[in-house]
Amino acid sequence: MHSGNRTARLQKVRQMPRSLPVATIRGTAIRLHWTFILFLVALLTVMSITSGPVAAISLFALVVMMFICVVLHEFGHITMARAFGIYTPEVILLPIGGLAKLKRIPDEPEQELAIAIAGPVVNFALFAILVLILGRWPDWSAIPQFGQGQINLVEQLAIFNLIVGLFNLIPAFPMDGGRILRALLGFMLPHSKATRIAAWVGQAMAIAMAMAGLMGGNIILIAIGVFIFLAARSEAQLDAMRNAIGGVSVGQVMVTGQPPLATSDPIMDAANAILHTDYEEFPVQNADGGLVGFVLRAELLEAVSRHGLEATVREATREDIPVVSIHSQAAKAADLIAAGAPAVGVVDRVGRFLGLVTWRNLVDVLAVSSAIDRHEQVATRRH
Ligand code: ZN
Numbered sequence: 001m002h003s004g005n006r007t008a009r010l011q012k013v014r015q016m017p018r019s020l021p022v023a024t025i026r027g028t029a030i031r032l033h034w035t036f037i038l039f040l041v042a043l044l045t046v047m048s049i050t051s052g053p054v055a056a057i058s059l060f061a062l063v064v065m066m067f068i069c070v071v072l073h074e075f076g077h078i079t080m081a082r083a084f085g086i087y088t089p090e091v092i093l094l095p096i097g098g099l100a101k102l103k104r105i106p107d108e109p110e111q112e113l114a115i116a117i118a119g120p121v122v123n124f125a126l127f128a129i130l131v132l133i134l135g136r137w138p139d140w141s142a143i144p145q146f147g148q149g150q151i152n153l154v155e156q157l158a159i160f161n162l163i164v165g166l167f168n169l170i171p172a173f174p175m176d177g178g179r180i181l182r183a184l185l186g187f188m189l190p191h192s193k194a195t196r197i198a199a200w201v202g203q204a205m206a207i208a209m210a211m212a213g214l215m216g217g218n219i220i221l222i223a224i225g226v227f228i229f230l231a232a233r234s235e236a237q238l239d240a241m242r243n244a245i246g247g248v249s250v251g252q253v254m255v256t257g258q259p260p261l262a263t264s265d266p267i268m269d270a271a272n273a274i275l276h277t278d279y280e281e282f283p284v285q286n287a288d289g290g291l292v293g294f295v296l297r298a299e300l301l302e303a304v305s306r307h308g309l310e311a312t313v314r315e316a317t318r319e320d321i322p323v324v325s326i327h328s329q330a331a332k333a334a335d336l337i338a339a340g341a342p343a344v345g346v347v348d349r350v351g352r353f354l355g356l357v358t359w360r361n362l363v364d365v366l367a368v369s370s371a372i373d374r375h376e377q378v379a380t381r382r383h
Helices: 003-012 034-051 053-083 111-132 140-145 153-167 175-184 191-216 221-242 267-275 297-307 330-338 361-383
Strands: 019-025 029-034 091-096 099-102 280-286 291-296 323-325 344-347 353-357
Touching: 019 034, 029 034, 029 053, 034 053, 034 091, 034 099, 034 140, 053 091, 053 153, 111 153, 111 175, 191 221, 191 267, 221 361, 267 280, 267 291, 267 297, 267 323, 280 353, 291 297, 291 344, 323 330, 323 353, 330 344, 330 353
Parallel strands: 029 091, 323 344
Antiparallel strands: 019 029, 091 099, 280 291, 344 353
């Protein structure tokens, strides 16, 4: 892989998808991704137009039940992860399923295997329970009529759970099958190599799916193929980042030198600071010198147009920015940024600003480390 391209592509990873929170269960927020909401609206609109409002409402009931099954699948992962002491702050629902955002993915293959397999196990258990309620095997020939109200809800949910369970076993990130494959490879290979192979298998599967979709004229299959391809790639990229900065401390990668602004300064001071420097983020401190948050170049203009020139720096400050100590692992900052933080502040023991870590500077660290790797490879070949 060409490292320059890899560096450019890495910059896309931090862009967070937009989503809407709907509920919180035992500390885990359930969020709907905008593509999932779009999918629901499109489905209901098409159904109301083609089959009338009654069919649309019965379809909505089915979709809600399917949504609950997907959430139960995710809670299979979450419960198993909790058994290993891993907390899950949120679950995002996408049109192709849920994504539980575990605080960390364990490096131990047996733990990753147990967590990954717990999701599909929930679907197979639900399938078994629904078949028992139904009292017979589902009528497989009715699958093409799925969602059209001709077959009963229990039967449709049984079929749905079987399909979800099997679909998630496809060995491609971010499907559970991709993690199961990596965990199985991890029993024999180092973690980074297992990830590379699993990501490669996932991308090959995704291409095969998209090709099959193209030949069969199936748009959904093409869309799933493209989605899996991109997801497998960003998983491999985030993992490459974690490996490159493993063992490095925040203090070794942070950017310093930005003069702090005070919350009470006029907003024009922030505008001037940003206009006359290359910095994208400015630390903001309170009267005691404690870090309050950051003014972001990208958000300053909006703050000025909303609050006017009489406003203070406080109005333009993003306060929801995580902070870490200078001795923290750089990988922790990378995880926080990958989870959506625009930057990570570095503070001393009393909370004063020391520096900050952004995705840009982690990408620079990665570029330098891969240049050193290339040099070492060339040097070994010479000997
Ligand atoms: Zn899963």
